[in-house]
Amino acid sequence: MRLSFLEPLYEQTGPYASVYLDTSRDSALDDADAAVELRWRRLRDTLLSEGADQDSITAAADAVGSDTDIPGMHGQAVFTAHGRLALLDELPTPPARDTAHFGTLPDTLPLIIQHSPEIPYLAAHVHYGGRHSTDATGTVRIEGEAGVWPLTKVMPGHRLHEEFPVSDWLNAAEVMGRDLEGHARRVNAEAVVVAGDVWARGILVRRLPAPLRGRVTTVEGGGESEPRRALLEHRLESLFSGRMAEHDQSLLAGFLAQRARGGASAEGLAAAVSALQRGRVKALFLNNHPKSPLRLWIGPESGQLALTEQELRSYGIQDVRRERADAALTRALVGTRAELVLVPQQHLRLHEGVGVLLRYADPQPRT
Structure with missing residues (x-):
């Protein structure tokens, strides 16, 4: 794993305040904000007990809970030094427990673990519920996303949405295949995950360029994608669990x-x-x-x-x-x-x- 995402952090000199907390908003917004504030107060007291300066604590307080646009379960990693925000990162998964530390060096390993395994991938979901024939009426809708797992849970990759008449799906799938290859190339995707209607997705997979076709894994289900969350998130979780890039x-x-x-x-x-x-x-x-x-x-x-x-x-x-x-x-x-x-x-x-x-x-x- 390349650690370039930590370089801005070390441009500051210590001591650092390092904060990890659950900022999930899986309840009513007012209740969720109150819960985040309560968690932060406990961590603020920890920082004070370890000798953190008030300016660094204030800088952390300004960043905590700023991820209101991210739905579902997640967390934040906040690092401050000398009254300035040194690094703010969204955590794909809430930390096992909220922690705060003030010391000469930042506590970075929990953040690194959350970035792992950093698998570049392409996901595609083919939506179709009609008759399996190109002389049927209706449309085939496709969603695609290229990104790096698991960061796309909270930092979505480039998302595409296209829709085509079923009658044109054979030709459109070939065009989409080339388009998807371009997105995959941008992230150097090592995995291609395709979900959706068996007939419609099969046509797409067979028309993908050969380098992409050799990396395809088809999965069942997928459901509708949630804004600001990874496309096929739960399927990717199962597929990439325990895997190294x-x-x-x-x-x-x-x-x-x-x-x-x-x-x-x-x-x-x-x-x-x-x-x-x-x-x-x-x-x-x-x-x-x-x-x-x-x-x-x-x-x-x-x-x-x-x-x-x-x-x-x-x-x-x-x-x-x-x-x-x-x-x-x-x-x-x-x-x-x-x-x-x-x-x-x-x-x-x-x-x-x-x-x-x-x-x-x-x-x-x-x-």
Whole structure:
């Protein structure tokens, strides 16, 4: 996963207020707004107890609950620093619990997890309920959306709506196929999901360009799409659950290949820190342990991290602090434009939950 969406956050200097809260509006608007306000008050008290400045709390308060146009279950991630909004992101799923933290580094891992698996896809829903014949009366209506899952739950991709006479559906489906290919190409879609009437969608699928046709999965049902929510949302949830994006799978395959031959890879926190210090990490692999006790020492710059305070001070760095390892690692990844891949522990258990694919291997000593 590329972490470029976090770059604006680190353009600010800490300390940061990090807020995650449920902003779902699944009840009457007045009741929902009151519930969000109550949740925020609890988090505000937490920030005050951790020493957050009033200006940063005010900036967070201004952003909380600003997503009134997003229906259904969702949440917000709000980051502020020195009285300014550093980053605001909508969460596809409400956080398991509302949290707030004030510290030197932002608490970014819950946001990264919500962005995962970042699968680019194209969805199409063919609406038709008439006789299965091109001499029937009526129309075929098609909806399409290209986006990245699961972010399209709260940040819809480009949506298209078209309608054609049934009598012209054979020709129209071919035109639509080319149009859909263009939308798929824009997001580099790795999956094409098609729902709707079996006869009408079958004609569309057979007329899709070959590269797209080979990626098609047909699903049943789908229902009417809800504004500001992903097209075929519930079908996509089932289809993509537990799946890794092809890009991340490729990085993981590279890591495993390098590990098998003792090449450009390493495992464990010490090895990861050493590689990040030298800007050698291409991708870092992480087993998600939200309550991990691992800590690192950091300096003001992204590449200033170490296992011990003494090591960091030996580099001439005076302003050092001890922080959660995942927060320190994420800042270093963004600073060096390396990638992060979340790997389920049941899929691959990493030493200390951390592994790295290096940009290059250490040179072999001459004999």
